[in-house]
Amino acid sequence: MNSRKRNAMQVMQQNKACVNRIIRALPPPFLRQATPYTLADFHPNVKTACANENQLLNVTLKVAKVVILGDVGTGKTSLVNRFVNQSFSNNYKATIGVDFEVERFDVLDMPFNLQIWDTAGQERFRCIASSYYRGAHAVVLVCDVTNLSTLTHAAQWLQDAQDANPGTQHDMMVMLVVNKRDMVNDTMFGIVEVKARQMCLSLGAEYWAVSAKTGECVEDFFRRLAALVFNAAVIAEVGSEIKQPAIKIGDGLMCDANGNANREAKKSGCSDNNSKCG
Numbered sequence: 442m443n444s445r446k447r448n449a450m451q452v453m454q455q456n457k458a459c460v461n462r463i464i465r466a467l468p469p470p471f472l473r474q475a476t477p478y479t480l481a482d483f484h485p486n487v488k489t490a491c492a493n494e495n496q497l498l499n500v501t502l503k504v505a506k507v508v509i510l511g512d513v514g515t516g517k518t519s520l521v522n523r524f525v526n527q528s529f530s531n532n533y534k535a536t537i538g539v540d541f542e543v544e545r546f547d548v549l550d551m552p553f554n555l556q557i558w559d560t561a562g563q564e565r566f567r568c569i570a571s572s573y574y575r576g577a578h579a580v581v582l583v584c585d586v587t588n589l590s591t592l593t594h595a596a597q598w599l600q601d602a603q604d605a606n607p608g609t610q611h612d613m614m615v616m617l618v619v620n621k622r623d624m625v626n627d628t629m630f631g632i633v634e635v636k637a638r639q640m641c642l643s644l645g646a647e648y649w650a651v652s653a654k655t656g657e658c659v660e661d662f663f664r665r666l667a668a669l670v671f672n673a674a675v676i677a678e679v680g681s682e683i684k685q686p687a688i689k690i691g692d693g694l695m696c697d698a699n700g701n702a703n704r705e706a707k708k709s710g711c712s713d714n715n716s717k718c719g
């Protein structure tokens with residue numbers, strides 16, 4: 442990382458998120474039938490943790506890493522440029538190794554930085570790029586709507602990312618993005634979409650179709666990605682088990698919301714993890 446980027450990162454962390462980086466409800470998927478992430482909103486424990494600043498201060502979450510992978514020329518850099526700089530260029534300039542951007546969000550009023558790692562699709566840079574896959578919270582597989590082989594190669598790109606993250610404690614989120622939507626008519630797009638959704642099913646990925654050139658769905662895609670990654674990362678910290686408030690029902694007995702009675706630990710002088718307790 443060069444010092445310019447490092448400084449930019451520090452400034453980002455201090456600055457407030459701009460208005461279109463503020464997320465208060467979970468943004469919807471591209472198609473409800475084409476995602477494994479079917480939650481309707483943020484997990485209740487995530488909402489509770491974010492509403493309770495003290496609880497979130499203990500959470501070691503400030504940044505999440507996303508890697509953008511895919512064949513050469515599918516438009517990975519263009520996608521990131523469209524989102525980060527709201528710009529597009531028709532000129533192709535190969536990514537050498539990797540590049541990255543940091544985007545500052547406010548999710549449920551909590552500051553959250555998304556590190557977006559744009560990797561090289563060219564075979565000769567693959568070795569350098571793959572060393573940056575480690576620790577990814579999400580993988581974005583980018584395909585070109587005009588080139589079906591880029592879709593079939595998505596499986597190999599995902600495999601590479603998984604190989605770089607063996608035995609990760611968190612599951613990596615997987616998104617499959619068909620780019621260059623502006624280049625095909627609806628009939629052609631329909632044919633590609635069927636194949637892309639089949640690929641998503643087999644990879645366990647969420648499906649998106651976008652155009653980095655026109656900007657169609659790019660903002661929606663990254664907002665959804667940031668929100669899902671944030672949700673998963675907070676859950677990894679605070680747990681997904683919903684704690685029901687206990688209700689006292691008399692003489693040391695507590696009852697959980699499902700009506701199961703337990704002896705109150707303090708009064709009986711023991712706890713679940715106290716091995717002296719018979």
Ligand SMILES: Nc1nc2c(ncn2[C@@H]2O[C@H](COP(=O)(O)OP(=O)(O)OP(=O)(O)O)[C@@H](O)[C@H]2O)c(=O)[nH]1
Pocket residue numbers: 511512513514515516517518519520530531532533534535536537560561562563620621622623624651652653654655
């Ligand atoms: N029409 C159209 N062209 C696009 C779109 N996205 C990217 N391109 C063009 O596709 C070419 C490749 O785009 P890049 O963003 O450089 O592709 P890349 O995947 O980053 O390429 P590598 O860095 O070599 O892996 C460029 O000429 C872009 O202008 C799009 O949505 N529509």
